[in-house]
Amino acid sequence: MQEKRGFSLNGYLALLILLVLIPYSVSGLNYQGSPAVVVHLILLILSLICLGGFFMVQPNQAKVLTLFGAYVGSVRATGLRWTIPFFMRRTISLRIxxxxxxxxxxxxxxxxxxxxxxxxxxxxxxxxxxxxxxxxxxxxxxxxxxxxxxxxxxxxxxxxxxxxxxxxxxxxxxxxxxxxxxxxxxxxxxxxxxxxxxxxxxxxAPEIASAMLQRQQASAIVAARTRIVEGAVGMVEMALEQLKAQGVVELDEERKANMVSNLLVVLCGDKHTQPVVNAGSLY
Structure with a gap:
């Protein structure tokens, strides 16, 4: 079922028409014995029934109209509206x-x-x-x-x-x-x-939150340590290459291993290292 436009008129126009018809119908009832009295009486009754057709539509609202259980349309025009009085009207909010x-x-x-x-x-x-x-x-x-x-x-x-x-x-x-x-x-x-x-x-969930927090902390520590080790290895490699390229000192494999070990301890340790001054010879 899709929404369709329901029948309605401008309420102010309909009110103006009824304000004219009702006094006119009442004035015609004074002519006793005239056939026009019946017409005016019917017109007055219809005018009074039509008063039940007025309704208000607020901004971002809609009126769903039904007639004896059948959907006849929806009205989205705001303000005072008029429709057939027999239509049942249900308000639906269109606001967010x-x-x-x-x-x-x-x-x-x-x-x-x-x-x-x-x-x-x-x-x-x-x-x-x-x-x-x-x-x-x-x-x-x-x-x-x-x-x-x-x-x-x-x-x-x-x-x-x-x-x-x-x-x-x-x-x-x-x-x-x-x-x-x-x-x-x-x-x-x-x-x-x-x-x-x-x-x-x-x-x-609370029953596993503590365990999952420990896992996340462990994963973060492992990831951080991995980055630190990768950086430390790169720095050690760069240091050895520059020492060799500039001819600062010649190191055998044992001394290289000792230097690499010391540099990795310094770079990868989680505490500040204490320097030790060697006053003797390298060998």
Missing amino acids: RNFESGRIKVNDNQGNPIEIATIVVWSVSDSAEAVFEVDDYESFVSIQSESALRNMASSYPYDPQEEDGLALRSHPQTISERLKEEIQERLDKAGVTVHESRISHLAY
């Missing part, structure tokens, strides 16, 4: 709203339990679908958003498993876009447009 899901616990694709929540910014784009395709479109948005979030969270790991791998924590923008697409796909049938979707909370 936001919905924050509760923190749900779900396993990522590595089987790790995590807590995740999202904020969804949405609005009704088709009033007919929102009213007639689903029973309660607000509840539908809430339930389907959490369902999409749960499905998306179980499709990606919490932390990247590869250097350029997609993960919940490392790629928030990409994850948010994919979450928005999945929610929109579920809400299309309800006449709802998703404007934005963002992850508002992401963390490991």
